[in-house]
Amino acid sequence: MRWQGGRRSSNVEDRRGQGIGRPLVVGGSAASLVVALLVLLLGGDPSVVTSRSGPVGPRDVGMGGSGQTADPRQDELRDFVSVILADTEDTWPALLGPEGVRYVDPRLVLFTGAVQSACGTQQSAVGPFYCPPDQRVYLDLDFFDELERRFGAPGDFARAYVVAHEVGHHVQNLLGISDQVMAARRRGSEAEANALSVLQELQADCFAGIWAHHAQQERRLLEPGDVEEGLAAASAIGDDTLQRRAQGYVVPESFTHGSSAQRVEWFRRGLEQGTLEACDTFGAASRPRR
16 A cells, blocks of 8 residues: 555544553453454444443543654554544545535544443454444554454555444444444344344445545555455455354354455445445345345
């Protein structure tokens, strides 16, 4: 990706190394953290598998000091996500304006280990997540190493897809989709709630594709091979792929994010068409198959 000369966002909070202010109690063994990672990887609702007593407001610590560490790789990744966030800020206002929605920039919080959010206290094991009440994306940069080593999805564009997916959840929040899905999930059965979660996640994948479409059309951000990196990342974190890796078999009714094929399909659809209309996963699910 051609990102090095890009604008840095001013909406990054660097909380790395600051701790969370109180101990985090996690039930179960290390295996439970793996389960949380597999279920919540790139998800928008960490509360699905983590318990909390109520919303906990995050500390507003701004940029957390200099934002520099002793690890040049971490500092490069910090710059990278700041550029990608800035590019989403340059993309979405023009797309939401015709819908009568004013785009409000989300904040991106970098943390290590665990973090407090309005969605509760979360560990890095849940993966990157978006919290609707405080309109923040939370990311431990070590996740990118996991994405490459454990899931075989290396490259700048694979990492950009992660950020763009979480920003996609922010777009859903601004459009009122997140509230509608949450209300419907509370009314339905577990199977119905899972199905709605899948549709929400697939739409966030599609929204990530919309961003990539406009980043390329308007700013020529992509290089040869980038699209393949993004598609590989979408495929690597499909529910079927993760379940097969973790337990050796697949349970479709327990899917919360969609299969690898679905995630690739919807990311590609947003990438190729670049419109909100192309990302109506909910409408597509209600239409009969031919």
